[in-house]
Amino acid sequence: MTDKKSGSGLDAVDEGPISSDASSADHGGDEADASEHTSVAALKQRFADAVVRHRVYAGGQHVVWIDPEKSHEILSWLQADPDHHYDMMSDVTAVDYGNGRPVNVVYQMFSTVHKRELRLRCELPLDALEIDSIVDLWKVADWLEREVFDLFGVTFKGHPDLRRILMPQDYAEGHPLRKDFPLRGRFSRAEQTRRALAQDVERFYRAEDLSAGHIPQEVAPVEVGTLAQGEREGNS
Amino acid sequence: MAQKTIELEVARGREMGVDGNPSLSPIAPFDIAEPDMNTEHMLINIGPQHPATHGVLRLVCELDGETVKSVVPDIGYLHSSFEKLGEYRSWNQIVTLTDRMDYLAPLIYNCAYVMSVEKLMGIEVTERCKVVRVILMEMDRIFGHLLWLGTTAIDVGAFTPFLYSFQERERIYKLHESLTGARITTSATRVGGMMADLPEGWTEALGEFLDTFPDTLAEVHQLLTRNQIHIGRTQGIGAINGADAINYGFTGPNLRAAGVDYDVRRDRPYYDYETYDFEIPVGEHGDCYDRYLCRMEEMQQSVGILRQALERLPDGPINVEDPNISLPSKTDAMSDMESMIHHFKVITDGIPAPEGDCYFAIEGSKGELGMYLVAEEGDTKPVRWRVRPPSFVNLSVIAKLAEGHLVSDLIMINASLDIVLGEIDR
Numbered sequence: 001m002t003d004k005k006s007g008s009g010l011d012a013v014d015e016g017p018i019s020s021d022a023s024s025a026d027h028g029g030d031e032a033d034a035s036e037h038t039s040v041a042a043l044k045q046r047f048a049d050a051v052v053r054h055r056v057y058a059g060g061q062h063v064v065w066i067d068p069e070k071s072h073e074i075l076s077w078l079q080a081d082p083d084h085h086y087d088m089m090s091d092v093t094a095v096d097y098g099n100g101r102p103v104n105v106v107y108q109m110f111s112t113v114h115k116r117e118l119r120l121r122c123e124l125p126l127d128a129l130e131i132d133s134i135v136d137l138w139k140v141a142d143w144l145e146r147e148v149f150d151l152f153g154v155t156f157k158g159h160p161d162l163r164r165i166l167m168p169q170d171y172a173e174g175h176p177l178r179k180d181f182p183l184r185g186r187f188s189r190a191e192q193t194r195r196a197l198a199q200d201v202e203r204f205y206r207a208e209d210l211s212a213g214h215i216p217q218e219v220a221p222v223e224v225g226t227l228a229q230g231e232r233e234g235n236s
Numbered sequence: 237m238a239q240k241t242i243e244l245e246v247a248r249g250r251e252m253g254v255d256g257n258p259s260l261s262p263i264a265p266f267d268i269a270e271p272d273m274n275t276e277h278m279l280i281n282i283g284p285q286h287p288a289t290h291g292v293l294r295l296v297c298e299l300d301g302e303t304v305k306s307v308v309p310d311i312g313y314l315h316s317s318f319e320k321l322g323e324y325r326s327w328n329q330i331v332t333l334t335d336r337m338d339y340l341a342p343l344i345y346n347c348a349y350v351m352s353v354e355k356l357m358g359i360e361v362t363e364r365c366k367v368v369r370v371i372l373m374e375m376d377r378i379f380g381h382l383l384w385l386g387t388t389a390i391d392v393g394a395f396t397p398f399l400y401s402f403q404e405r406e407r408i409y410k411l412h413e414s415l416t417g418a419r420i421t422t423s424a425t426r427v428g429g430m431m432a433d434l435p436e437g438w439t440e441a442l443g444e445f446l447d448t449f450p451d452t453l454a455e456v457h458q459l460l461t462r463n464q465i466h467i468g469r470t471q472g473i474g475a476i477n478g479a480d481a482i483n484y485g486f487t488g489p490n491l492r493a494a495g496v497d498y499d500v501r502r503d504r505p506y507y508d509y510e511t512y513d514f515e516i517p518v519g520e521h522g523d524c525y526d527r528y529l530c531r532m533e534e535m536q537q538s539v540g541i542l543r544q545a546l547e548r549l550p551d552g553p554i555n556v557e558d559p560n561i562s563l564p565s566k567t568d569a570m571s572d573m574e575s576m577i578h579h580f581k582v583i584t585d586g587i588p589a590p591e592g593d594c595y596f597a598i599e600g601s602k603g604e605l606g607m608y609l610v611a612e613e614g615d616t617k618p619v620r621w622r623v624r625p626p627s628f629v630n631l632s633v634i635a636k637l638a639e640g641h642l643v644s645d646l647i648m649i650n651a652s653l654d655i656v657l658g659e660i661d662r
Contacts, residue, residue: 027591057592057593058355058356058592059355063593087482088482091595091606093608093620093622093624096620097612097619106593106608108606108608110504112482112496112498115504119593139480139484140484151319165311166312167312168312176320177320
């Protein structure tokens with residue numbers, strides 16, 4: 001295992017990164033002491049059946065794995081309860097370990113009132129990459145969840161505008177940060193070049209594309225059509 | 237605790253309400269069109285190749301006359317998949333990727349990354365290294381704010397501050413160069429220490445910069461702070477309240493301008509920041525003008541921190557003395573057998589990480605800069621390296637901020653957020 005992992009530089013660009021060893025799927029270590037962290041203790045008491053495991057890493061960072069089914073309920077409680085009051089959602093991201101292991105969605109929270117940090121993780125099996133969106137709780141999750149969707153392919157149920165954000169909207173090669181995604185992309189260099197050259201540049205300035213997101217409901221279809229040609233209605 | 241919060245002395249015009257109503261600002265803007273005039277809406281595309289978007293950002297605006305009804309930012313033009321590349325590289329090789337993200341304050345990114353790796357592995361760096369990194373981070377905070385100052389002033393029509401701020405930036409570039417050999421892509425840090433110790437005469441050169449920089453800052457203050465045009469363009473523009481700012485994910489000067497007293501340096505201290513004497517500027521209205529004041533004051537405070545850090549800079553080794561982590565000196569590696577073996581082992585085997593993950597946040601020049609690392613037992617490369625990008629999150633708020641303002645205000649709002657596309661697209 002170590003032999004495969006060492007080796008410098010980009011010696012495996014045509015493959016995905018080396019997948020992690022499946023033997024450590026339980027994330028090592030023993031159940032941590034919940035009494036050190038008020039919120040973890042409260043979580044374990046209130047949502048006893050939804051807390052999967054609890055670890056302390058990197059010298060005192062508490063990580064709690066929770067049941068993805070209950071994630072929205074738990075997160076909204078953590079945000080609203082005055083004893084915890086995690087008003088700041090620092091980060092929403094995901095981790096793929098490869099080797100068929102579940103994708104982890106990670107919520108990094110901070111309470112500006114209690115000056116307390118907490119990290120929650122939800123394990124999603126590869127055949128059911130779905131979790132409730134938390135945009136209704138934290139507006140910051142809008143773009144962060146779009147990024148996770150774009151790069152990992154996790155669907156956030158209830159997200160108002162779930163589409164790719166960093167990769168092009170018509171990107172056909174999949175989700176780049178998954179472990180089975182090769183560094184150079186799924187298509188050959190020739191195919192990538194062919195697709196790039198075959199692109200219709202005008203396409204990216206069509207009004208249907210411009211109006212992606214929040215606009216379309218407010219623009220009448222006729223207007224959209226004329227705008228596409230760079231004209232205004234009535235001028236022709 | 238040494239840090240205090242200072243309420244900024246806000247130079248509001250007399251007519252200016254606390255609610256930030258733009259029609260009452262000293263130079264009254266042209267009457268904004270009634271929201272429901274039912275005029276034809278127009279789609280306008282700004283960017284991605286436009287200097288006012290501060291990079292390859294594309295903004296698609298829906299306009300009613302000149303009023304912005306909605307904005308849809310389109311990003312990803314500079315996507316370089318740094319996070320994916322990181323999964324193929326050893327811990328130290330990733331450092332070079334970090335300064336390419338925020339090329340406006342590269343040393344902050346260098347430091348933040350290695351600090352999170354050290355946190356993950358439980359490495360305690362030397363006292364000298366801590367102070368040196370504080371110096372570098374505060375220097376680059378000034379560096380980043382100066383660029384913001386110059387370009388933002390240009391966006392509202394003031395050209396002179398741009399020249400002043402870039403002259404000062406040039407001096408920091410020289411400091412970068414003498415320390416690392418590079419002006420922008422510094423890659424100055426290594427896990428467990430620095431690429432090199434400060435060269436001879438470096439602290440004196442920084443001291444000279446600190447002696448004269450506040451004068452330049454004062455001149456820019458004179459040019460902008462009570463400038464009627466600047467006030468008219470910024471006060472009441474893009475205002476947000478504190479609760480919304482937190483919910484929308486604002487951090488850094490943008491959040492503090494909205495009246496939220498939160499600074500990672502004080503609230504989650506690292507590198508003995510609690511022992512430095514500095515103040516945290518907090519705004520009141522959350523508009524472009526308060527963001528301007530916050531950043532101006534932060535530069536002033538950084539000068540103070542830099543002076544204190546230079547004073548307390550201890551002697552001693554800069555790298556941890558652990559042959560499994562730091563490389564031996566070049567001379568040792570070439571002449572001493574054991575050092576050569578250590579050198580070989582660190583380069584070929586890498587530095588093994590423990591099982592676990594680690595989120596480490598510092599106060600970057602643009603907001604809370606977090607580095608999230610995931611590793612499994614013995615990994616010499618990260619399973620996942622994630623950057624919590626402050627500009628990315630700050631930019632996502634632009635749709636809310638710009639709604640109802642004029643197109644020219646949209647440019648000002650975009651500038652006031654202080655974004656860098658290298659880090660947004662990663």
